[in-house]
Amino acid sequence: MKAVLKLGGSVFSAEGVDRDFLETVSSKIGEWARVHQIAVVVGGGKISREYGELGRKFTSDEDLLDTVGIMASRVNASLLLAALGDLAATEIPKSEEEFLNISEKNPGKVIVAGGFRPGQRTDAVSAEIAEVWGAEMVIKCTDVDYIYDKDPNKFEDAKKLESVSFEELKKLAGSEEHRANVSTIMDPVAAKILSEKGIKAAVVNGKDLENIGRILDGKEFKGTRVGF
Numbered sequence: 001m002k003a004v005l006k007l008g009g010s011v012f013s014a015e016g017v018d019r020d021f022l023e024t025v026s027s028k029i030g031e032w033a034r035v036h037q038i039a040v041v042v043g044g045g046k047i048s049r050e051y052g053e054l055g056r057k058f059t060s061d062e063d064l065l066d067t068v069g070i071m072a073s074r075v076n077a078s079l080l081l082a083a084l085g086d087l088a089a090t091e092i093p094k095s096e097e098e099f100l101n102i103s104e105k106n107p108g109k110v111i112v113a114g115g116f117r118p119g120q121r122t123d124a125v126s127a128e129i130a131e132v133w134g135a136e137m138v139i140k141c142t143d144v145d146y147i148y149d150k151d152p153n154k155f156e157d158a159k160k161l162e163s164v165s166f167e168e169l170k171k172l173a174g175s176e177e178h179r180a181n182v183s184t185i186m187d188p189v190a191a192k193i194l195s196e197k198g199i200k201a202a203v204v205n206g207k208d209l210e211n212i213g214r215i216l217d218g219k220e221f222k223g224t225r226v227g228f
Helices: 019-033 045-056 062-087 096-105 122-133 166-173 188-197 209-216
Strands: 002-007 037-042 111-113 137-142 200-205 224-226
Touching: 002 122, 002 209, 019 037, 019 062, 019 209, 037 062, 037 122, 045 062, 062 111, 096 111, 096 122, 122 137, 122 188, 137 209, 166 188, 200 209
Parallel strands: 002 037, 002 137, 037 111, 137 200
Antiparallel strands: 200 224
């Protein structure tokens, strides 16, 4: 399978980089890459939140605040790239065009990316890469097992959604004006791309690496299926 793995900040670095997880996930990505074509997009996590909150005290320029988050995601991407060693291409793409160029120059290598541009989150980067690369699926790794109809951390009666259509995903993603470092279940830009291009997605708990392996192998998995 050709897949884009989106490691959300909540998985990769919720309260600072989780060294044990970094070592484990890089090892697993290496295993998967022997059988599948893998690209990984990493979120900004704690660095992005902290610097974004501080930056908002000085400016209301959303593009500038987004740039802070983009740089944080690239720092995290650099760490994962270092952990992957020879398994990964050594360059971190900053656009779709750069991604394709790196992919062509590094056949068989894992490509690791962070943010691309202001006005979107790394969900959108994952969808953009999937579109131009011809990936079969985006696997979004979060800190919950499913998409829910509302925030399960705030509402005890939140219901898990085992399957959603593209139209349902767009509604869940919302269409409010973009603000830096504001998290939703899916970036509206990403939801639009997935829907228009018919790219399947899975939303799963990123800590359950065996479950992610089952997705890549085309087996049954625990999580929300989008578009299938």
